[in-house]
Amino acid sequence: MISFAEASSTFHALGDPTRLEIVARLSDGESRSITSLSSDFDLTRQAVTKHLRVLEMAGLVTKARIGRESRFELEPRGMTDAREFLETVSKDWDLALGRLQSLVERNSDPG
Amino acid sequence: MISFAEASSTFHALGDPTRLEIVARLSDGESRSITSLSSDFDLTRQAVTKHLRVLEMAGLVTKARIGRESRFELEPRGMTDAREFLETVSKDWDLALGRLQSLVERNSDPG
DNA sequence: GCAAAGCGCAACCCTTTGGTTGCTTTTATC
DNA sequence: GATAAAAGCAACCAAAGGGTTGCGCTTTGC
Numbered sequence: 001m002i003s004f005a006e007a008s009s010t011f012h013a014l015g016d017p018t019r020l021e022i023v024a025r026l027s028d029g030e031s032r033s034i035t036s037l038s039s040d041f042d043l044t045r046q047a048v049t050k051h052l053r054v055l056e057m058a059g060l061v062t063k064a065r066i067g068r069e070s071r072f073e074l075e076p077r078g079m080t081d082a083r084e085f086l087e088t089v090s091k092d093w094d095l096a097l098g099r100l101q102s103l104v105e106r107n108s109d110p111g
Numbered sequence: 112m113i114s115f116a117e118a119s120s121t122f123h124a125l126g127d128p129t130r131l132e133i134v135a136r137l138s139d140g141e142s143r144s145i146t147s148l149s150s151d152f153d154l155t156r157q158a159v160t161k162h163l164r165v166l167e168m169a170g171l172v173t174k175a176r177i178g179r180e181s182r183f184e185l186e187p188r189g190m191t192d193a194r195e196f197l198e199t200v201s202k203d204w205d206l207a208l209g210r211l212q213s214l215v216e217r218n219s220d221p222g
Numbered sequence: 223g224c225a226a227a228g229c230g231c232a233a234c235c236c237t238t239t240g241g242t243t244g245c246t247t248t249t250a251t252c
Numbered sequence: 253g254a255t256a257a258a259a260g261c262a263a264c265c266a267a268a269g270g271g272t273t274g275c276g277c278t279t280t281g282c
Contacts, residue, residue: 004131012126016240017119024115027200029207035258045259047241054239068249068258076204079197086194089138093187096140127270146228156229158271165269179228179279 001088002081006059010082013058018043019051023060023074031064031073112199113192117170121193124169129154130162134171134185142175142184 002010014020018041025040026032038048052072055061060078064071113121125131129152136151137143149159163183166172171189175182 004128004135008126008128008131010126011122011131015119015123015126017115018240020115020119020122024200024203027203027207029204029211033258043240044242046243046261049259050240065259070259074204076201079201083194083197083201086190086197089135090187090190090194092135092138093140093185096138100140129270144228154270155272157231157273160230161270176229181229 002085007082007085010058010060010078013054013060014082016051016054018048019055022048022051022055023079026061026072026074029074031071033069033071035069037072113196118193118196121169121171121189121196124165124171125193127162127165129159130166133159133162133166134190137172137183137185140185142182144180144182146180148183 014023021040022037025037034045034049034052037052038045041048052061052063056063056072058078059081060075061072062075064073125134132151133148136148145156145160145163148163149156152159163172163174167174167183169189170192171186172183173186175184
C-alpha cells in the first residue's frame with residue numbers, strides 16, 4: 001500500500017485546477033513539451049513549468065529531455081496508487097457499515 | 112461525471128496529511144466530535160475545526176450538531192466521486208495505449 | 223444557578239504557493 | 253556562425269494556508 005505521506009502528496013498535486021487539467025490532457029498517452037502545454041492555458045511558461053515539477057515530484061508525470069524540448073507524459077502508476085488509497089478507505093467504510101447493518105438487524109430481530 | 116472544479120476541490124481537501132488522516136479515522140463509519148478528533152493530533156481544536164470545514168466544503172464529511180457537540184462523519188459519496196474521476200483518466204490512458212499498441216502491431220506485421 | 227465542556231468567531235502570524243518578469247543556456251535551422 | 257526556439261534559473265510579489273491565542277455563546281450537569 002501507498003503511504004499516507006505519498007498519498008497526500010499525490011492528492012495535493014491533483015488539488016489544483018491547472019494541474020488536474022494538465023493530467024487530463026496527458027491522458028491520451030502522448031508526451032507534450034512545456035511550450036505546447038502552456039499554449040492550452042492563459043499562463044506563463046514558467047507557471048506551467050512549476051506545475052509540471054509538482055506533478056513530477058508526486059510521481060504523476062515523467063520528464064524526458066529530447067533535443068531542445070522537455071517532454072512530459074503521464075505516469076499512470078501515480079494515479080493508480082491514489083485510486084487504490086481511496087478504495088481502501090471506501091472498503092473500510094463499507095465493511096463498517098455492513099457490520100452496523102447486521103447489528104441493527106440482529107437487534108431488531110424479535111426472535 | 113463530477114466536474115473539474117469539484118474534483119480539484121476534493122483532491123485539494125485530501126492533499127493535506129492531517130485531513131487525510133481525519134478521513135481515515137472516520138472510515139470506521141462512526142461520527143466524532145471536534146474535541147475527540149483533536150485529541151488524535153498535536154493540534155489545537157481550532158486547527159482541526161478548519162480542516163473539518165475544508166473537508167465539509169469538499170463534500171467529504173457531513174456535520175451534525177448534537178447537543179453541545181458538532182459530530183462529523185464520512186460522506187462516502189465524495190470519495191466515490193474522486194475515485195471515479197481518476198478511473199476516467201486511467202481509462203482514457205488505457206484506451207489510448209491500446210490504440211497505440213494495435214497500431215504498432217499492425218505496422219510490425221509483415222503480412 | 224453556576225461551573226465546566228464544547229464550540230464558533232475574529233484577529234493575527236509565518237510559510238507556502240501560484241504567478242510574474244528578466245536573464246542565461248542549450249539546441250535547431252538557415 | 254547568426255538567429256530563433258525551447259527551456260532553465262533566480263528574484264520578486266500578492267494571496268492563500270495552516271497554525272495560534274483570546275473571547276463569547278450554548279449546553280450539560282451537579
